[in-house]
Amino acid sequence: MAAQNRNTERIVVGVDGSHSSKQALGRAVRQAELTNGPVEALTVRPLPQSHGALSWLPPSSSDEAAMKARAHGNLTHIVEEAVG
Numbered sequence: 001m002a003a004q005n006r007n008t009e010r011i012v013v014g015v016d017g018s019h020s021s022k023q024a025l026g027r028a029v030r031q032a033e034l035t036n037g038p039v040e041a042l043t044v045r046p047l048p049q050s051h052g053a054l055s056w057l058p059p060s061s062s063d064e065a066a067m068k069a070r071a072h073g074n075l076t077h078i079v080e081e082a083v084g
Contacts, residue, residue: 009037010037010038010039010040011028011031011032011037011038011039011040012039012040012042013025013028013039013040013041013042014041014042014043015041015042015043015075015078015079015082016043016044017074017078021078022078022081022082025039025041025078025079025082025083026082026083028041029082029083041075041078041079043071043074043075043078044071045067045068045070045071
C-alpha cells in the first residue's frame, strides 16, 4: 500500500494469533485496499505474572528487550500468515 490517501483514516486491528483475529486482520486489509488506507496491526506483550524475588519488580531491560522482540516476531509471523 505505497500510495495512501491522506484523507483516509487508518484501520487498526488487534491481533493475538487466534483464528478470529486473523480473520479480522484479513478483513481490515481488504477494506484498506478498497479505501486505499493504511492498516496498523497491534498486539500486546504481557508481563510475566511473577518476576523477581518479590514478585513485583519490573523486568530487567534485557528481559524487556527479549519480550518486545518475541512479540514483534510473533506479530510479523501472524501478519504474514494471515495476509501474505
